[in-house]
Amino acid sequence: MTKQEIQQEQALRAFSPALELPLRHVLLRLADAPPQVLLLEGGAESARTALARWWAALFNCSARSAQGPCLHCPDCLQIAAGEHLDLIAVDGRISNKEDEENPGPVRALTMERIQILRRQLGEAPHGAGRRVVIMAGLEAQIRTAAANALLKTLEEPPEHSVFVLLAPQREQLLPTLVSRSWVLTLPWPATAEVTSTTQEWEDALAHFLEEGAGWFERTAVRGLELACVQDLVLACQKALAAVLAGHATDRGLARCFAARLDAHGLYAAGALLGRMQDALQYTVNPALAADALATELYALLRTSRN
Ligand SMILES: [Zn+2]
Structure with missing residues (x-):
């Protein structure tokens, strides 16, 4: 397999949990005037993450169609790998130590990271699309300084940037975060009928x-x-x-x-x-x-x- 084929396969795997969700059509309609903060709750974590990346691809794919992002252009491939310059992902469940020793495409949610984020948000995106900031694991961060700094960021909505918050249930987040969000609930993972x-x-x-x-x-x-x-x-x-x-x-x-x-x-x-x-x-x-x-x-x- 060529490097490109491997990337394509990885991208398909990264996006596929989102491709079964009818919610994609809601996002397609929202994309022209996107909410500043989108909160995706419910469903499995893999589905929430995939849908958030699909949303990011929607704004940055260079070959987008009426059905959504193409999922195989360089922008889509980079978003699938979490490496796109206009995609920022943080997760409150990643420890500072883990983040320092082995920084991955998803970073810890530290005060320092939020300060960097706020600086980045002041600049124009790298590409022609929008910058998308995906935040997960916020339920572990409630009432910390980082959560307050995050709220401040959401209060001063930067141009050309949108936020996506991911949580199993909205009740796990600070009410002030939820009140700023457009909430979409993913279907619960298919468990068929109750056996x-x-x-x-x-x-x-x-x-x-x-x-x-x-x-x-x-x-x-x-x-x-x-x-x-x-x-x-x-x-x-x-x-x-x-x-x-x-x-x-x-x-x-x-x-x-x-x-x-x-x-x-x-x-x-x-x-x-x-x-x-x-x-x-x-x-x-x-x-x-x-x-x-x-x-x-x-x-x-x-x-x-x-
Ligand atoms: Zn694309």
């Missing part, structure tokens, strides 16, 4: 959260597939979303959350589930991850109203 196995685990978790019993025997004996734990986290997120939206909550997990979590607790649960969803990408032991989910939720439900 009876997932339903069983969901009921078991709800029972454990109420009674504090019956969980560890299950995970110890039966073991758990990773996909099942992912479905379980998703079920928790859906239940939380239903509670936050004020929907009737007479079913297991949602009823638990509604009864035991105050506003602060709901916010904390959203953050916890987001962390769990991200951690599952690296986990080697699904049963342990499920136990961590159950115990952390249990603890949260017991402290929230105190």
